[in-house]
Amino acid sequence: MSExxxxxxxxxxxxxxxxxxxxxxxxxxxxxxGDLGIGTLDSIDGELIILDGKAxxxxxxxxxxxxxxxxxxxxxxxAAVVPHQAEVIFKQRFEMSGNELEKxxxxxxxxxNLFRSIKIKGHFSKMHVRMIPKSTPDTKFxxxxxxxxxxxxxxxxxxxxxxxxxxxxxxxxxxxxxLHFISDDHxxxxxxxxxxxxxxxxxxxxxxxxxxxFPVQDRQYLFAKFNMDELKKDIEKSE
Amino acid sequence: MSExxxxxxxxxxxxxxxxxxxxxxxxxxxxxxGDLGIGTLDSIDGELIILDGKAxxxxxxxxxxxxxxxxxxxxxxxAAVVPHQAEVIFKQRFEMSGNELEKxxxxxxxxxNLFRSIKIKGHFSKMHVRMIPKSTPDTKFxxxxxxxxxxxxxxxxxxxxxxxxxxxxxxxxxxxxxLHFISDDHxxxxxxxxxxxxxxxxxxxxxxxxxxxFPVQDRQYLFAKFNMDELKKDIEKSE
Numbered sequence: 001m002s003e004x005x006x007x008x009x010x011x012x013x014x015x016x017x018x019x020x021x022x023x024x025x026x027x028x029x030x031x032x033x034g035d036l037g038i039g040t041l042d043s044i045d046g047e048l049i050i051l052d053g054k055a056x057x058x059x060x061x062x063x064x065x066x067x068x069x070x071x072x073x074x075x076x077x078x079a080a081v082v083p084h085q086a087e088v089i090f091k092q093r094f095e096m097s098g099n100e101l102e103k104x105x106x107x108x109x110x111x112x113n114l115f116r117s118i119k120i121k122g123h124f125s126k127m128h129v130r131m132i133p134k135s136t137p138d139t140k141f142x143x144x145x146x147x148x149x150x151x152x153x154x155x156x157x158x159x160x161x162x163x164x165x166x167x168x169x170x171x172x173x174x175x176x177x178x179l180h181f182i183s184d185d186h187x188x189x190x191x192x193x194x195x196x197x198x199x200x201x202x203x204x205x206x207x208x209x210x211x212x213x214f215p216v217q218d219r220q221y222l223f224a225k226f227n228m229d230e231l232k233k234d235i236e237k238s239e
Numbered sequence: 240m241s242e243x244x245x246x247x248x249x250x251x252x253x254x255x256x257x258x259x260x261x262x263x264x265x266x267x268x269x270x271x272x273g274d275l276g277i278g279t280l281d282s283i284d285g286e287l288i289i290l291d292g293k294a295x296x297x298x299x300x301x302x303x304x305x306x307x308x309x310x311x312x313x314x315x316x317x318a319a320v321v322p323h324q325a326e327v328i329f330k331q332r333f334e335m336s337g338n339e340l341e342k343x344x345x346x347x348x349x350x351x352n353l354f355r356s357i358k359i360k361g362h363f364s365k366m367h368v369r370m371i372p373k374s375t376p377d378t379k380f381x382x383x384x385x386x387x388x389x390x391x392x393x394x395x396x397x398x399x400x401x402x403x404x405x406x407x408x409x410x411x412x413x414x415x416x417x418l419h420f421i422s423d424d425h426x427x428x429x430x431x432x433x434x435x436x437x438x439x440x441x442x443x444x445x446x447x448x449x450x451x452x453f454p455v456q457d458r459q460y461l462f463a464k465f466n467m468d469e470l471k472k473d474i475e476k477s478e
Contacts, residue, residue: 004455014407015352111461113254114453167465168253168410212449214353216243222350226406 004208007115007163008033009080011215012172016040016078017141017234018226023075024215027055030079031072033211036117036161038180039079041070044144045134047191049180050081051161056182058189060131060149067182067189077215080163080173082117086203092122098195101202102177105164108204113166115207118179120160122200128152129181129190137220142234150193158183160192171232172212243447246354246402247272248319250454251411255279255317256380256473257465262314263454266294269318270311272450275356275400277419278318280309283383284373286430288419289320290400295421297428299370299388306421306428316454319402319412321356325442331361337434340441341416344403347443352405354446357418359399361439367391368420368429376459381473389432397422399431410471411451 010025023042030039031053039048046059048070055070088108092101101120109116130150162179169175182189215221249264262281269278270292278287285298287309294309327347331340340359348355369389401418408414421428454460 012407111458111463113461113463113465114455168251171407172411206455208453208455210449210451210453212451214447214449216353216445216447219350222352224350224352226352 005083005085005206006209006211007080007082007207008211008213009173010076010213011078011221013078013174014171014226015221015224016044018224019137019141020221020224021077021135021137022218022220023077024218025076025079026072027070027074027076028072030076030081031055034081034083036084036119037079037081038162038178039076040132042075042077043134043136044077044132046131047180047189048076048079049161049182049189051159051182056186056189058129058131058180058182060151060190061133065131065151065188065190067186082163082205082207084117084119084203084205086119087206088204090202092197092200092202095125095196095198098192098197101197105202105204113168115166115210116164117205117207118160118162118164118177119203119205120197120200123157123198124195125198126152126154126196127156127158127181128193128195130193131190151188151190153183153188156183156188158188244322244324244445245448245450246319246321246446247450247452248412249315249452250317250460252317252413253410253465254460254463255283257463258376258380259460259463260316260374260376261457261459262316263457264315264318265311266309266313266315267311269315269320270294273320273322275323275358276318276320277401277417278315279371281314281316282373282375283316283371285370286419286428287315287318288400288421288428290398290421295425295428297368297370297419297421299390299429300372304370304390304427304429306425321402321444321446323356323358323442323444326445327443329441331436331439331441334364334435334437337431337436340436344441344443352407354405354449355403356444356446357399357401357403357416358442358444359436359439362396362437363434364437365391365393365435366395366397366420367432367434369432370429390427390429392422392427395422395427397427
């Protein structure tokens with residue numbers, strides 16, 4: 001086997017959902033560990049998209065969708081990145097819903113008990129996204145999640161990036177797909193809700209190890225009380 | 240902060256409990272990642288105890304408890320080790336049950352959302368252990384768990400080693416304490432059920448990161464079907 005590929009996860013989705021929205025890792029440090037991934041920004045201010053080693057923020061709170069490039073000193077409370085290497089590449093030649101495409105992607109997996117990196121570059125007849133709005137820790141994630149701006153764009157070219165998580169790690173991450181989108185012209189993006197792909201190239205990357213980091217110097221994290229049953233329900237509702 | 244301390248976990252307790260008993264990592268490789276820890280041997284043949292960089296196997300299937308040192312070429316299906324460094328050391332000066340001591344240990348934690356390494360060296364008026372018996376994958380872990388040999392020794396000196404896991408990682412590991420014991424004379428040991436400590440020195444070590452490995456070349460692992468709800472119940476019942 002060549003050099004093992006590590007999924008670098010900073011913090012857990014569970015901790016984020018428990019209200020720990022404050023950033024404690026810089027984008028610069030994050031990008032040292034991978035060139036493809038997802039996450040959110042300090043104060044859960046929108047969706048983080050890591051594509052080809054660059055970081056973008058998708059926001060929707062001003063009444064219209066916006067995407068900006070993020071500088072290295074910005075802080076993140078949660079993110080997952082991987083040095084993406086395609087193991088399987090396939091061409092999607094005809095129109096398919098997101099659900100159908102995800103089933104097709106899974107049919108190429110070599111088993112369902114390892115994480116995967118996902119990259120879908122193509123043209124979409126429909127792309128429906130949402131962006132988490134900047135919030136303070138006194139607002140519960142599940143409540144924030146119910147009032148997220150959502151946008152749909154038709155006929156858009158761009159790239160979906162993200163992580164597929166095996167069932168056993170639900171709570172630490174979200175089981176199944178966690179995907180973010182960014183358009184080729186960088187005018188539109190966010191957390192992927194549903195979509196219809198017209199055509200595209202799909203890359204599925206292997207993950208050999210999980211490098212799980214914690215905000216070890218964040219006293220709020222260290223002493224947070226998590227109700228895991230409630231959290232898992234929230235994750236299912238929100239993600 | 241000094242060099243971060245990594246908990247190296249090979250495979251998951253969930254996978255083990257799903258019947259993946261075959262070893263796929265050598266003790267030699269395991270010991271490169273830590274000097275204190277727990278696990279089991281190939282074919283779940285007893286309890287693995289890693290103390291001061293040496294590996295021991297505790298078995299009970301011959302009708303009496305046995306402990307042997309394990310050579311570097313033996314394979315393990317599941318193990319967790321850490322380069323243990325005490326962060327808090329305290330002396331236990333009077334008799335206490337295991338439950339009471341564990342509560343005392345937790346009172347020294349700097350928050351409950353990070354893993355910890357645990358080392359309890361002392362004298363025990365009672366030590367109750369069990370040893371998982373060698374089994375084939377067609378026997379369910381929860382069934383194996385109901386017929387494990389158990390032994391109790393009185394007035395024994397030795398060391399408890401293990402890992403404390405935060406709630407969020409239950410399923411990946413077992414939430415709370417996972418402790419194994421070995422007597423000073425290496426004649427007795429196993430998975431700790433309950434105990435009474437007379438006196439001892441307790442060390443609690445920090446864990447900054449989780450280095451989670453998978454048996455990426457084990458096709459049985461890759462394609463295993465896990466029923467997580469059932470697994471979590473099994474873990475609670477068995478551990």
